[in-house]
Amino acid sequence: MALLKVLLLLGLGVSVNSAVSLQKRIIGGHDCADTERQYHVRLEGSNGTHMSLCGGSLIHPNWILTTDTCWKSETGWINVAKIDVHQGPGRWRAFRLRNNPVVYNPEGWRHDIMLLKIKKVANAPLGQLPDCSYRLKIGDTVQLAGEGATTTGPNNEQISNFAPATHLQCVDMPVVEASHFLPTYGRVFSAKARNKDVCYGDAGSAAVFNGKIYGVISPGVPRYACESAASIVDVCEYMEWIRARTGLK
Numbered sequence: 001m002a003l004l005k006v007l008l009l010l011g012l013g014v015s016v017n018s019a020v021s022l023q024k025r026i027i028g029g030h031d032c033a034d035t036e037r038q039y040h041v042r043l044e045g046s047n048g049t050h051m052s053l054c055g056g057s058l059i060h061p062n063w064i065l066t067t068d069t070c071w072k073s074e075t076g077w078i079n080v081a082k083i084d085v086h087q088g089p090g091r092w093r094a095f096r097l098r099n100n101p102v103v104y105n106p107e108g109w110r111h112d113i114m115l116l117k118i119k120k121v122a123n124a125p126l127g128q129l130p131d132c133s134y135r136l137k138i139g140d141t142v143q144l145a146g147e148g149a150t151t152t153g154p155n156n157e158q159i160s161n162f163a164p165a166t167h168l169q170c171v172d173m174p175v176v177e178a179s180h181f182l183p184t185y186g187r188v189f190s191a192k193a194r195n196k197d198v199c200y201g202d203a204g205s206a207a208v209f210n211g212k213i214y215g216v217i218s219p220g221v222p223r224y225a226c227e228s229a230a231s232i233v234d235v236c237e238y239m240e241w242i243r244a245r246t247g248l249k
């Protein structure tokens with residue numbers, strides 16, 4: 001299990017890098033409305049020659065909820081969070097992330113969920129955590145989103161000019177598998193729809209139901225990402241941990 005996770009992480013490293021150069025992003029989606037997802041955070045890693053892209057959600061003035069591979073820990077990498085990225089061009093505020101991420105690993109391996117602590121952000125819209133008295137069922141429609149890159153390098157070649165989608169993309173997809181345990185990922189549900197999908201740069205973004213964050217898009221198995229059902233971390237299964245770490249009620 002541990003080995004599989006390592007393989008997935010290695011694979012993802014490659015995939016994330018190519019996310020900036022491939023046409024891999026929310027597939028079959030549309031521009032999110034300007035009024036929705038104002039808590040969406042863009043997470044960028046860079047080491048001078050390469051960049052990585054992820055999504056996240058500001059759930060507290062000090063905390064971003066995302067997935068566990070959205071932190072570049074290798075030497076030379078700088079991790080930055082851009083808040084208000086969805087408020088329009090030039091409106092975002094960038095924060096260099098310096099604190100180590102808070103990971104969920106009570107069994108000794110990391111589930112695909114992570115909290116990043118940032119300097120307190122004033123006047124930023126916060127995402128709502130789920131109402132877990134209702135749990136997602138097969139057939140419920142969740143809205144996924146992301147800013148996967150839109151630029152393509154020839155032959156999937158990595159390019160240093162980083163261009164996320166010009167507008168946050170949203171897509172509605174039905175839940176096809178309710179909450180279950182998936183080794184090396186954690187507690188997840190999955191969503192799938194014809195000609196619609198999420199892809200590398202979308203990992204970490206919220207899956208929204210009834211205006212609340214019920215899920216965090218998992219990085220998935222790189223080889224099959226963008227081709228199979230999207231695995232989404234079931235936030236309700238981690239609420240106790242989220243509350244304990246962030247102080248949220």
Ligand SMILES: *[C@@H]1O[C@H](CO)[C@@H](O)[C@H](O)[C@H]1NC(C)=O
Pocket residue numbers: 017047048049050076
């Ligand atoms: C940045 O990371 C990539 C991928 O890990 C690596 O190939 C490249 O050499 C790194 N660049 C620098 C300047 O360290």
